[in-house]
Amino acid sequence: MSENSSLHIEGSIYIPYMEFFLQPGILKQADEVASILGEAGISREDSVVIYGECLPCGGGPSVATYVYWMMKSLGHEKAIVLDGTAEDWATAGGATSGSAEVLPRKEYIPLVNSNHxxxxxxxxxxxxxxxxxxxxxxxxxxxxxxxxxxxxxxxxxxxxxxxxxxxxxxxxxxxxxxxxxxxxxxxxxxxxxxxxxxxxxxxxxxxxxxxxxxxxxxxxxxxxxxxxxxxxxx
Missing domain, CATH: 3.40.250.10 (Rhodanese-like domain)
Structure with a gap:
C-alpha cells in the first residue's frame, strides 16, 4: 500500500493507497473503493493481509491500519494487518519479489458497516x-x-x-x-x-x-x- 516500493512480499498485489482518495483526507465513495479492490483481484470474501508504510510520514503502519479500517467499513471480515513491513518480512526470512502479482479482476460487493x-x-x-x-x-x-x-x-x-x-x-x-x-x-x-x-x-x-x-x-x-x-x- 506504500506510495512506491521495489520490494514486495511474494504473491502480494500492489495498490498505492492514495488511489482510494478523492483528495487528501477524503475517501472515495464505497462503490468506487470496491471497484478499485475488485480490479486488483480482491473480493469481499477473500482473506487479506495488509501491509505498507506512509513514506511521507516517516514510515509506520498508518497506511495499513487505515486501509484495514476502510475494508472493515466495507464489511470485509477476513482482513488482518501484517506486524511490520516487507523489509521486516525479508529480514525474518520470508520470500519476497521485485514485482507484485497481477490477478484477474473480481467483483467486490461492499456491505457498508458504519460501526467503525x-x-x-x-x-x-x-x-x-x-x-x-x-x-x-x-x-x-x-x-x-x-x-x-x-x-x-x-x-x-x-x-x-x-x-x-x-x-x-x-x-x-x-x-x-x-x-x-x-x-x-x-x-x-x-x-x-x-x-x-x-x-x-x-x-x-x-x-x-x-x-x-x-x-x-x-x-x-x-x-x-x-x-x-x-x-x-x-
Missing part, C-alpha cells in the same frame, strides 16, 4: 470518550472539547504496534465499557490508535478533525492574529 466510523453528532453527544491522537503541539492549538491527548506514536514501538502490556498502560485513562472515538486531522494516523483499541477489545470509532471543523458555525471558531482560523472549536 464516528459522526459529528456522536462526537458532540457527550456519550463517548474522545482521543486526540495528533501531536501535543497540535492538541495545544485547539481540540475537540473533552478530548484526551494520546499521540498516535504512544501505541508504537520501533514503528510497530506495541505489546499488549504497554497498550494496557497507555489505555489506563479509558473506561473499557464506554465507546471511544479517535481522531487526527484526516484520520490516517488516528487509525493506528483505533486499530490498537480494537485489538484490545474496545468499542472504537474513527473520526477526523477536518469533519469537526467543517461542522462548526463560523462565529464559534476563533480567528488568530494572522487572520486565519486557529482551529479552536468551542
Amino acid at each position: 466510523t464516528a459522526t459529528f453528532d456522536l462526537v458532540k453527544s457527550g456519550q463517548v470518550q474522545i482521543i486526540d491522537a495528533r501531536t501535543p503541539p497540535e492538541f495545544a492549538m485547539g481540540t475537540i472539547p473533552g478530548s484526551v491527548s494520546m499521540p498516535y506514536e504512544s501505541v508504537l514501538a520501533d514503528k510497530k504496534i506495541t505489546g499488549e502490556d504497554r497498550l494496557d498502560m497507555v489505555f489506563m485513562v479509558l473506561n473499557k465499557n464506554q465507546p471511544v472515538v479517535v481522531f487526527t486531522n484526516t484520520g490516517m494516523k488516528g487509525s493506528v490508535v483505533w486499530f490498537a483499541l480494537e485489538m484490545m477489545g474496545y468499542d472504537a470509532r474513527l473520526y477526523s478533525y477536518q469533519d469537526w471543523m467543517a461542522n462548526q458555525q463560523p462565529d464559534l471558531r476563533e480567528v488568530d492574529g494572522s487572520g486565519g482560523l486557529n482551529e479552536t472549536a468551542i
Whole structure:
C-alpha cells in the first residue's frame, strides 16, 4: 500500500493507497473503493493481509491500519494487518519479489458497516470518550472539547504496534465499557490508535478533525492574529 516500493512480499498485489482518495483526507465513495479492490483481484470474501508504510510520514503502519479500517467499513471480515513491513518480512526470512502479482479482476460487493466510523453528532453527544491522537503541539492549538491527548506514536514501538502490556498502560485513562472515538486531522494516523483499541477489545470509532471543523458555525471558531482560523472549536 506504500506510495512506491521495489520490494514486495511474494504473491502480494500492489495498490498505492492514495488511489482510494478523492483528495487528501477524503475517501472515495464505497462503490468506487470496491471497484478499485475488485480490479486488483480482491473480493469481499477473500482473506487479506495488509501491509505498507506512509513514506511521507516517516514510515509506520498508518497506511495499513487505515486501509484495514476502510475494508472493515466495507464489511470485509477476513482482513488482518501484517506486524511490520516487507523489509521486516525479508529480514525474518520470508520470500519476497521485485514485482507484485497481477490477478484477474473480481467483483467486490461492499456491505457498508458504519460501526467503525464516528459522526459529528456522536462526537458532540457527550456519550463517548474522545482521543486526540495528533501531536501535543497540535492538541495545544485547539481540540475537540473533552478530548484526551494520546499521540498516535504512544501505541508504537520501533514503528510497530506495541505489546499488549504497554497498550494496557497507555489505555489506563479509558473506561473499557464506554465507546471511544479517535481522531487526527484526516484520520490516517488516528487509525493506528483505533486499530490498537480494537485489538484490545474496545468499542472504537474513527473520526477526523477536518469533519469537526467543517461542522462548526463560523462565529464559534476563533480567528488568530494572522487572520486565519486557529482551529479552536468551542
